[in-house]
Amino acid sequence: xxxxxxxxxxxxxxxxxxxxxxxxxxxxxxxxxxxxxxxxxxxxxxxxxxxxxxxxxxxxxxxxxxxxxxxxxxxxxxxxxxxxxxxxxxxxxxxxxxxxxxxxxxxxxxxxxxxxxxxxxxxxxxxxxxxxxxxxxxxxxxxxxxxxxxxxxxxxxxxxxxxxxxxxxxxxxxxxxxxxxxxxxxxxxxxxxxxxxxxxx
Numbered sequence: 001x002x003x004x005x006x007x008x009x010x011x012x013x014x015x016x017x018x019x020x021x022x023x024x025x026x027x028x029x030x031x032x033x034x035x036x037x038x039x040x041x042x043x044x045x046x047x048x049x050x051x052x053x054x055x056x057x058x059x060x061x062x063x064x065x066x067x068x069x070x071x072x073x074x075x076x077x078x079x080x081x082x083x084x085x086x087x088x089x090x091x092x093x094x095x096x097x098x099x100x101x102x103x104x105x106x107x108x109x110x111x112x113x114x115x116x117x118x119x120x121x122x123x124x125x126x127x128x129x130x131x132x133x134x135x136x137x138x139x140x141x142x143x144x145x146x147x148x149x150x151x152x153x154x155x156x157x158x159x160x161x162x163x164x165x166x167x168x169x170x171x172x173x174x175x176x177x178x179x180x181x182x183x184x185x186x187x188x189x190x191x192x193x194x195x196x197x198x199x200x201x
């Protein structure tokens with residue numbers, strides 16, 4: 001379970017405000033990638049907070065509201081599929097993460113990032129933590145905000161593109177989504193650089 005060990009270590013070494021950053025939506029065939037940055041008080045207990053992938057959709061929705069209520073500051077940013085196709089998913093993720101940090105109302109002086117790489121354009125001291133969303137409370141909180149925001153966004157897009165049933169798979173490459181993609185072809189929110197093999201191109 002995540003805790004504040006990483007945050008407290010950075011504060012103990014001279015930093016004042018530590019943010020956690022994570023993303024959702026690197027793998028789907030359609031829709032945006034979403035990143036969130038969160039600053040939590042290090043005495044803030046949020047029961048059940050964990051890596052967003054480990055908990056149910058209903059619990060994520062509940063935690064989303066708790067995180068927003070208790071966060072000192074948070075920012076959520078989307079980068080759409082056209083940018084993903086232009087610059088590739090890794091760079092699009094870096095853009096989303098950097099934008100999330102830069103749009104915080106309160107500016108951190110250290111950032112904890114889920115994964116093994118830091119965005120090169122991030123002009124703040126940072127550390128990448130592999131599986132950080134299961135180790136750091138700030139990163140876990142960011143993972144929830146990013147996942148819930150992106151899922152809600154895809155549910156809204158399902159109303160515009162009902163034939164793909166985005167509300168069921170959120171754009172991920174499930175059997176259903178692949179079948180719909182073959183049947184109807186791509187729509188404007190599909191990632192062209194992700195779907196070539198499925199369509200035999």
